[in-house]
Amino acid sequence: MMDSEELRAEIQRVIWYHTIPLPGGITTPGVDNTPSRLPKMRLPDVLSGRTVLDIGAWDGFFSFEAERRGADRVLATDSYCWNGDGWGTKAGFDLARRALNSTVEDQEIDVLDLSPQTVGVFDVVFFFGVLYHMKHPMLALERVFSVTGDYLIMSTFVDATSSRRPMMAFYPDAEANNDPTNWWGPNPPAVVAMLRAAGFSRVEIVDPPVPFWDRFERGLRRLRRGGSPLPELWQSAIVCHAWR
Numbered sequence: 001m002m003d004s005e006e007l008r009a010e011i012q013r014v015i016w017y018h019t020i021p022l023p024g025g026i027t028t029p030g031v032d033n034t035p036s037r038l039p040k041m042r043l044p045d046v047l048s049g050r051t052v053l054d055i056g057a058w059d060g061f062f063s064f065e066a067e068r069r070g071a072d073r074v075l076a077t078d079s080y081c082w083n084g085d086g087w088g089t090k091a092g093f094d095l096a097r098r099a100l101n102s103t104v105e106d107q108e109i110d111v112l113d114l115s116p117q118t119v120g121v122f123d124v125v126f127f128f129g130v131l132y133h134m135k136h137p138m139l140a141l142e143r144v145f146s147v148t149g150d151y152l153i154m155s156t157f158v159d160a161t162s163s164r165r166p167m168m169a170f171y172p173d174a175e176a177n178n179d180p181t182n183w184w185g186p187n188p189p190a191v192v193a194m195l196r197a198a199g200f201s202r203v204e205i206v207d208p209p210v211p212f213w214d215r216f217e218r219g220l221r222r223l224r225r226g227g228s229p230l231p232e233l234w235q236s237a238i239v240c241h242a243w244r
């Protein structure tokens with residue numbers, strides 16, 4: 001086990017995305033308030049007897065949470081951030097795993113390379129915050145389906161939420177959140193239809209887009225800061241569960 005002083009010093013050397021509670025009352029200083037997102041995912045309270053794959057794990061908050069809930073085996077995968085091309089590195093995952101004395105496994109692999117041959121098949125698959133970064137989202141969902149044994153829990157950014165027809169907004173540049181790695185903003189009916197088209201038999205949205213009037217308020221705040229209120233009006237995030 002690492003002592004607290006050593007851990008605090010090592011934490012300072014990492015650029016963190018996730019906020020991860022570690023032993024000794026220490027929390028990683030992530031830019032993302034990850035614990036606040038956890039209830040929206042509706043993870044099973046108990047994962048004992050289950051294997052879990054966390055795709056796009058980054059610093060590993062959700063992988064460590066699956067282990068904490070008793071999963072028999074957890075594999076964390078990522079590529080963009082872990083291979084140095086992305087916003088962060090794998091240093092946070094490695095340090096948190098050491099600090100937690102965790103046995104979560106890791107594999108650097110692109111979503112499009114996932115298959116039963118490359119990673120195996122897992123009872124429960126997490127796919128959080130990755131879909132809209134994929135240039136080929138339908139292909140990505142087919143790869144994710146191929147490694148899902150029982151069910152998938154997925155969160156994604158959504159756009160065009162005013163329409164009930166399945167559709168996606170395309171961001172050829174940095175139109176979504178000023179981030180050039182965002183390619184597509186599907187609307188909730190498109191997310192459901194795409195998961196069905198990928199092979200899932202049943203899909204449920206467990207966390208819907210924030211209500212229109214909350215988005216309207218956010219848009220007004222953006223307008224007061226001199227920005228365009230329009231993206232805020234139609235964009236949000238959802239969480240789905242999808243069964244094989």
Ligand SMILES: C[S@@+](CC[C@H](N)C(=O)[O-])C[C@H]1O[C@@H](n2cnc3c(N)ncnc32)[C@H](O)[C@@H]1O
Nearest residue numbers: 056057058078079080081110111128129130133
């Ligand atoms: C917005 S972060 C989400 C991190 C974490 N899943 C969460 O919800 O907090 C997107 C993650 O997807 C990863 N990612 C993006 N494109 C990927 C790809 N083609 N293959 C594997 N991982 C990818 C990034 O490296 C990053 O860790």
